[in-house]
Amino acid sequence: MSIQSRGTKAFAFLFAVALIFGLSSWAGAAQINIGALNDMTGATSDVGKDYALGIAEAFHYINDTGGINGKQIKLYQFDYGYRIPEALTKYKLFKRLKCVAIQGWGTGDTEALAPTVAKDQIPYVSASYSGHLTNPEKTPYNLFISADYSTQSRGLITAWYDNKWPKKQDFGKRKPRIAMCYMFASPFSSASIKAAKDQAEMLGFEIGDDQDVSLFAIDTKSQILALKEFKPDVVLHTNTVMSVAATLRDAYSLGLGADHIIKNWGFDENLPKLAGEAAEGAMGCAPWAFFGEDVPMMDKVVEYAKKYNPGVPLEKRTIHTVQAWANVLGMAEALKRADAAGDLSGPSILKNGFETMRDFTIGLGVAPITFTSEDHRALSIARVYEYTQGEFKLLDTVDLQKRWPEKYANEWIGW
Amino acid sequence: MSTTWLPCGKYHETYTQDHAWWQTTFIRGKMIALFAVLFVGIPLLADDYGLSICNNVGYTVLGALGVQLLIGYCGQITLGHAAFLAVGAYTSTLMILEFPWPQALLDWGLAYPISILVAAVVAGIWSVFFGLPSAKVKGFYLILTTMAAQFITVDFIITQYVSQIGGRGQAFSLPVGTIKVGPWVIDSDLKVYFMMLVLSIFLIAVMVNLLRSRVGRAWVAIRDNDISASVMGINVFGYKLLAFFVAGFIGGIAGAFWISNLAAISPEHFPWSWSLWLVGVILIGGVGSIHGTVFGSIFMVVVIEALQLVIMQFVDTSWGSRLFMDFLFIKEAAFGLVICAFMIFEPNGIAYRWWQAKNYFNLWPFSY
Numbered sequence: 083m084s085i086q087s088r089g090t091k092a093f094a095f096l097f098a099v100a101l102i103f104g105l106s107s108w109a110g111a112a113q114i115n116i117g118a119l120n121d122m123t124g125a126t127s128d129v130g131k132d133y134a135l136g137i138a139e140a141f142h143y144i145n146d147t148g149g150i151n152g153k154q155i156k157l158y159q160f161d162y163g164y165r166i167p168e169a170l171t172k173y174k175l176f177k178r179l180k181c182v183a184i185q186g187w188g189t190g191d192t193e194a195l196a197p198t199v200a201k202d203q204i205p206y207v208s209a210s211y212s213g214h215l216t217n218p219e220k221t222p223y224n225l226f227i228s229a230d231y232s233t234q235s236r237g238l239i240t241a242w243y244d245n246k247w248p249k250k251q252d253f254g255k256r257k258p259r260i261a262m263c264y265m266f267a268s269p270f271s272s273a274s275i276k277a278a279k280d281q282a283e284m285l286g287f288e289i290g291d292d293q294d295v296s297l298f299a300i301d302t303k304s305q306i307l308a309l310k311e312f313k314p315d316v317v318l319h320t321n322t323v324m325s326v327a328a329t330l331r332d333a334y335s336l337g338l339g340a341d342h343i344i345k346n347w348g349f350d351e352n353l354p355k356l357a358g359e360a361a362e363g364a365m366g367c368a369p370w371a372f373f374g375e376d377v378p379m380m381d382k383v384v385e386y387a388k389k390y391n392p393g394v395p396l397e398k399r400t401i402h403t404v405q406a407w408a409n410v411l412g413m414a415e416a417l418k419r420a421d422a423a424g425d426l427s428g429p430s431i432l433k434n435g436f437e438t439m440r441d442f443t444i445g446l447g448v449a450p451i452t453f454t455s456e457d458h459r460a461l462s463i464a465r466v467y468e469y470t471q472g473e474f475k476l477l478d479t480v481d482l483q484k485r486w487p488e489k490y491a492n493e494w495i496g497w
Numbered sequence: 498m499s500t501t502w503l504p505c506g507k508y509h510e511t512y513t514q515d516h517a518w519w520q521t522t523f524i525r526g527k528m529i530a531l532f533a534v535l536f537v538g539i540p541l542l543a544d545d546y547g548l549s550i551c552n553n554v555g556y557t558v559l560g561a562l563g564v565q566l567l568i569g570y571c572g573q574i575t576l577g578h579a580a581f582l583a584v585g586a587y588t589s590t591l592m593i594l595e596f597p598w599p600q601a602l603l604d605w606g607l608a609y610p611i612s613i614l615v616a617a618v619v620a621g622i623w624s625v626f627f628g629l630p631s632a633k634v635k636g637f638y639l640i641l642t643t644m645a646a647q648f649i650t651v652d653f654i655i656t657q658y659v660s661q662i663g664g665r666g667q668a669f670s671l672p673v674g675t676i677k678v679g680p681w682v683i684d685s686d687l688k689v690y691f692m693m694l695v696l697s698i699f700l701i702a703v704m705v706n707l708l709r710s711r712v713g714r715a716w717v718a719i720r721d722n723d724i725s726a727s728v729m730g731i732n733v734f735g736y737k738l739l740a741f742f743v744a745g746f747i748g749g750i751a752g753a754f755w756i757s758n759l760a761a762i763s764p765e766h767f768p769w770s771w772s773l774w775l776v777g778v779i780l781i782g783g784v785g786s787i788h789g790t791v792f793g794s795i796f797m798v799v800v801i802e803a804l805q806l807v808i809m810q811f812v813d814t815s816w817g818s819r820l821f822m823d824f825l826f827i828k829e830a831a832f833g834l835v836i837c838a839f840m841i842f843e844p845n846g847i848a849y850r851w852w853q854a855k856n857y858f859n860l861w862p863f864s865y
Contacts, residue, residue, distance in 0.1 A: 125768075158809060160805055160809075161805075166759070166765065166766050167553050167556065168553075168801070170549060170553070170758065170759065171546065171549045171550055171553055171802065172805075173549075174544075174545045174546040174548075174549035174686065175546045175549075177545055177546065178544050178545065178546040190763055190765040190766070193670070193761065193763075194759050194761040194762075194763070194766075196670075196761075197670060197673065197760050197761065198760075201673070201684075266656045266657060266660075267651070267652060267655075267656040267660075267763075267764035267765060268764075268765055269763045269765060294656075294657075
């Protein structure tokens with residue numbers, strides 16, 4: 083190779099780098115920059131890809147319907163492969179791109195970034211619904227449009243206790259027994275365990291040893307065999323769907339005989355496909371409607387899925403797309419309110435946007451949402467579905483605020 | 498023998514001269530320029546994003562140095578190094594959060610520096626524990642025992658017990674202001690960058706000095722042929738354990754540094770894949786080369802960032818959004834292919850290419 087051709091190649095490379103960095107920094111006048119961190123190739127990609135598609139489609143919808151009071155949104159969406167160091171650099175890139183708000187993803191990176199987000203005053207709407215993110219005193223700029231994991235777990239345990247326990251043979255003869263399966267090392271999986279145990283104790287459950295089930299688990303027989311000694315009436319699962327499906331299959335084949343209650347990320351349209359007969363009777367929390375359900379705004383969700391990702395068959399789309407839409411619609415409403423107040427800074431999006439929402443309805447089957455400056459729990463309601471005879475059927479709706487107003491207001495926030 | 502090209506007529510006359518740092522005026526000039534870029538140029542020109550990438554590179558360098566020592570210089574293959582980073586990170590964090598520090602040490606900003614030192618020693622000792630099997634096993638069997646370090650340390654001890662200390666749940670957050678070095682509170686990317694730079698340069702200097710000492714020569718002898726090394730009178734097992742200690746020590750410092758960058762940790766930050774990643778760094782950079790550790794780290798961090806930025810430019814086009822979705826998987830595959838390509842076409846890594854390029858210019862115009 084001649085020196086000249088090497089020089090040309092080096093120049094071309096430097097030019098490309100300069101172009102990339104130059105373009106990256108460019109931002110139009112009438113546009114609002116939003117960052118999105120998604121996991122499409124990492125540990126939680128089994129549910130993350132559908133969510134990421136939903137984020138992109140929902141922002142297309144916002145732009146197609148007038149944007150934010152006429153201003154278009156420019157979305158910078160990245161896959162960080164659930165690698166925490168990469169999440170950090172991407173967050174810094176969003177700052178460089180002058181993103182006014184961020185759509186985040188997992189509990190690990192969201193909780194890790196929470197102090198930085200608070201310092202930088204950038205609203206961070208996550209797909210992590212950890213209860214640790216709901217106390218504005220500690221994490222003022224973390225928000226999400228969902229029931230938090232702790233509310234979900236409390237609601238699930240309560241719904242099972244109200245609806246299933248009275249029908250059991252041993253009802254009235256002994257305490258109900260509960261055990262919990264989750265990945266100990268994962269902040270996501272373990273986020274609501276403390277709240278779940280508190281709720282179980284409050285309702286008079288006997289609590290068995292926790293079982294460490296990896297998010298990547300494909301065989302959980304040893305955990306199920308350990309559970310069989312305890313003979314639980316119900317098992318709480320807080321992992322994502324692939325891991326939950328593996329656990330349900332092993333529980334079914336080894337004859338555990340317990341009911342299963344599942345946090346939202348483990349309870350989607352893929353669960354029956356992956357777990358087969360073992361999914362029959364499984365109960366899970368779904369603060370949103372399932373993909374394609376007959377609820378307001380779902381027609382748009384389906385339309386944009388067809389329009390922007392025609393290569394992904396509709397039957398493969400899941401509730402995670404709907405979750406993404408809920409987070410985007412909530413953020414868009416906050417942006418509109420802040421923009422109408424004449425200030426699109428982070429503090430304004432929080433104070434004039436999110437924290438002005440009172441019983442605000444976005445459709446998609448989500449209960450009315452409320453944010454206040456003292457409480458960032460958008461929903462106090464856990465909607466519990468049961469998968470039976472090939473369908474997800476609403477089993478119960480537990481409103482923690484109505485049922486335990488004192489504890490909900492004063493004791494349960496932030497964990 | 499020194500690999501430095503000296504001007505005509507100049508010769509080394511002593512062993513000390515032969516192993517001296519920066520032997521010519523030109524090299525001294527280059528190093529001063531490099532230090533100027535690192536300490537002045539980058540801090541002046543880079544924004545938070547640029548500094549964040551630099552900090553990521555630095556963290557990778559700090560993590561990979563120990564792996565380079567074990568694999569590249571002592572021939573002890575390890576696939577569990579993330580465990581020692583985790584030990585360092587948790588030791589430092591717990592000391593900051595739980596240790597009853599005298600107020601004077603807190604005021605002088607010595608709590609974090611002391612915790613780094615303790616973290617390094619604890620990680621070093623923990624590493625020695627997992628180096629013990631190296632007395633009996635090597636090769637694939639040693640890989641398995643080092644992998645055990647990951648599962649026993651992170652998945653079992655840290656997750657089940659250490660994470661529960663203080664009842665915080667899995668994630669430990671460090672309150673603002675607790676990470677303090679002397680009068681400086683480490684609360685910005687720039688301060689983290691300077692800390693990373695000082696730690697990286699210090700540890701690289703320590704490594705280079707060790708490698709040109711009796712200890713380093715013993716490690717290399719063990720790597721090349723442990724039986725011959727033993728016949729020469731080298732205490733093979735002792736030096737292997739020393740290599741594990743030093744690698745763990747450096748890993749502990751890397752882990753303790755990491756908490757300054759994030760102010761939070763959880764076991765998820767130290768997955769087994771990170772150990773594998775660090776081995777990838779030295780394979781691409783060059784096994785048995787300190788330069789290779791740095792080049793490999795830069796390559797592994799910057800290439801991913803560059804790929805992401807390239808994708809970003811095309812998201813708005815009609816075909817771009819589809820490319821964006823598919824490219825994610827292509828990106829992962831491309832990354833694997835790069836490692837394969839290095840193994841096949843340049844097994845000596847980027848460091849060897851660097852050496853060739855340097856020679857070309859040093860010997861110009863007679864570089865044939």
